Amino acid sequence: MSNRNNQQNKQAARERLRAERERQAKKDKARRQLFVGGAIVAVLAAAAGIGVAVSNATNGSKNNKVSSEDWDAAAKKTxxxxxxxxxxxxxxxxxxGDAGAKNTLQVFEDMRCPVxxxxxxxxxxxxxxxxxxxKYKAQYVIGTFLDRNPQIKGSGSKNALSALGAALNVSTDAFLEYKKALFAKDNHPEETDDAFSDDARLIDIAQQVGALKGNAEFxxxxxxxxxxxxxxxxSDxxxxxxxxxxxxxxxxxFKLNGKVLADANGRPPMVAQQFTAAVDEGLKK
Structure with a gap:
């Protein structure tokens, strides 16, 4: 299938969802009122704020452009x-990183993950x-499990990951800088907000990365x-x-040379000093 047809499929999916949201608007409004200030649900996470927590505030996102199912269906046709x-x-x-680097740090992330x-x-x-x-080369293993969570379902994780692929196609530096920009405080949406499902949002953030700014191919x-x-x-x-x-x-x-990088309670090191200390200790083993 041509890129043009794929884009048309994505647009058609957006239009179908937009029509459905309009039909459900009144029901959704009433439902949202019942869930204002809803409970926090842990997703694959430990306590103390480590891992992913999602807010059960709405059934889906206010900015959801394409459902996870429709996104998958369109992607599989490409x-x-x-x-x-x-x-x-x-x-x-x-x-x-340097392919000859002795050590390997594996990094596991989801682009919608607030932590x-x-x-x-x-x-x-x-x-x-x-x-x-x-010091090490880094292997990035990026998932999209948040798109499948019933409380915040959407397609932002997958869409952002695809955009990261477009950045990686430019250069590894572009990949790192774009990932940094997507996770930046001013750019990263709340976990209930599926803003990354919007291509325009992803392209707008990319303008903060030198190699991607105005990059027509990207x-x-x-x-x-x-x-x-x-x-x-x-994601698989x-x-x-x-x-x-x-x-x-x-x-x-995180895994360093195949071993989990975490404290005694299984929590990943979050602060730079703590992270460096954990890495240095791991490299001694």
């Missing part, structure tokens, strides 16, 4: 394309510095969903490694 700078089956191995956003703001620059210094790949099917493949790879009975049970999560 021709598979893997971004540059990927290896492995279906390009699901995303390793950034991942906090980690990026507090410690993301430390990770980038360590990658560039050769913008076309985002709009056409060039890497949508790749995003689904990477994430699901094989993250879950309630796995070593990594929530996001953000």
């Amino acid at each position: 021709t598979f394309s893997r971004p540059a700078h990927t290896t492995g089956d279906k390009g699901t191995t995303v390793v950034i 991942c956003s906090q980690f990026e703001q507090m410690t993301g620059d430390t990770v980038i510095k360590d990658i560039k210094s050769g 913008e076309k790949n985002v709009k056409d969903g060039t890497f949508d099917k790749w995003a689904l493949a990477l 790879a994430f699901d094989k490694e993250v879950g309630p009975k796995k070593d990594i049970q929530g996001t953000p999560g």
Whole structure:
């Protein structure tokens, strides 16, 4: 299927959802009133704010553009394309840094995850510095489980991951800087807000990244969903490694040379100093 037809499919899906939301508007308004200030539900997370917590405020998002199901259906009709700078089956191995680096840090994230956003703001620059210094190379394993959560269902995680693929296709530096921009305080939406399902929002944030600003090829790949099917493949790879009975049970999560990086209570190191201390200790083993 051509990129043009794929874009038309996505637009048609948006129109169907828009019509459905209008029909349900009155019912949704009443339902939302019942849930104002709703309870917090933990998603693959431990207590103390570590992991992902989602607000049961609405059934879906006020900015939801395409449902998870419709996004998947449109993506599966596209021709598979893997971004540059990927290896492995279906390009699901995303390793950034010196290929000869002795140590490997695995980073597990979901682009809608609010705690991942906090980690990026507090410690993301430390990770980038360590990658560039050769302290370790980083393998990014990014999932989309939040899109499937019934309290906040949507397609923002997958859509943002596809856009990250478009950035990775430009360069590894563009990938790192764009991920940083998406997780930035002024850009990252609340977990109940599926704003990343909007291509225009993703392109607007990309203007903060030098290599992506005004980059016609990047913008076309985002709009056409060039890497949508790749995003689904990477999400599947994430699901094989993250879950309630796995070593990594929530996001953000980290493994250093195959061993979980966490404190005695299983919580990932969030603050830069704490993260560096955990890495240094892990490298001694």
